[in-house]
Amino acid sequence: MASTALEIIAFTVSISGWVLVSSTLPTDYWKVSTIDGTVITTATYFANLWKMCVTDSTGVANCKDFPSMLALDGYIQACRGLMIAAVSLGFFGSIFALFGMKCTKVGGSDKAKAKIACLAGIVFILSGLCSMTGCSLYANKITTEFFDPLYMEQKYELGAALFIGWAGASLCIIGGVIFCFSISDNNKTPRMGYTYNGPTSVMSSRTKYHGGEGDFKSTGPSKQFDKNAYV
Numbered sequence: 001m002a003s004t005a006l007e008i009i010a011f012t013v014s015i016s017g018w019v020l021v022s023s024t025l026p027t028d029y030w031k032v033s034t035i036d037g038t039v040i041t042t043a044t045y046f047a048n049l050w051k052m053c054v055t056d057s058t059g060v061a062n063c064k065d066f067p068s069m070l071a072l073d074g075y076i077q078a079c080r081g082l083m084i085a086a087v088s089l090g091f092f093g094s095i096f097a098l099f100g101m102k103c104t105k106v107g108g109s110d111k112a113k114a115k116i117a118c119l120a121g122i123v124f125i126l127s128g129l130c131s132m133t134g135c136s137l138y139a140n141k142i143t144t145e146f147f148d149p150l151y152m153e154q155k156y157e158l159g160a161a162l163f164i165g166w167a168g169a170s171l172c173i174i175g176g177v178i179f180c181f182s183i184s185d186n187n188k189t190p191r192m193g194y195t196y197n198g199p200t201s202v203m204s205s206r207t208k209y210h211g212g213e214g215d216f217k218s219t220g221p222s223k224q225f226d227k228n229a230y231v
Contacts, residue, residue, distance in 0.1 A: 018124075093120050
């Protein structure tokens with residue numbers, strides 16, 4: 001019962017993390033232009049892994065997709081690959097988790113389901129590591145340019161998508177670890193033992209059977225004797 005509850009908790013945490021990781025891909029605010037050291041701000045720049053946008057003082061946003069994938073910076077291409085891998089691994093991890101959980105009717109025997117659930121935990125951990133690496137790589141580029149005094153171009157700050165990605169990656173890793181611990185809990189479940197009491201005769205088994213019911217009835221005819229029986 002405890003292992004089933006752990007699997008349900010792990011599945012909920014892992015799926016929540018996978019949804020958060022997936023939501024970072026279409027999010028626009030991976031990085032936002034900083035207003036540090038500026039008095040008048042006429043435009044706000046923000047970007048994600050797919051496009052660059054600018055918002056003027058009237059609030060109108062104009063976006064432009066990156067023209068060439070091969071001409072992009074290496075860190076953007078690496079982040080794209082890592083985030084796509086994280087989303088794909090989370091999808092397959094959720095499928096494995098459904099087959100490996102005890103509360104489902106598919107997956108085979110308990111031993112086979114335990115192996116599948118352990119595999120789901122490992123896949124979720126890999127998904128979380130990919131997302132964590134991609135977001136950290138993107139954030140490292142932003143912070144390096146921000147604190148470089150020789151960098152004279154537009155500087156950016158960390159966007160909301162990075163924090164969402166870190167949170168989702170943490171949940172995926174935590175859920176995967178809980179899945180693995182639920183398997184170790186299954187191995188500690190004691191097995192039922194049976195004792196051999198030796199062969200028994202038919203009469204003794206009948207006696208035990210009737211004795212278990214609480215009232216033993218004799219199979220022979222009942223005889224009643226009064227005080228004048230031998231007179």
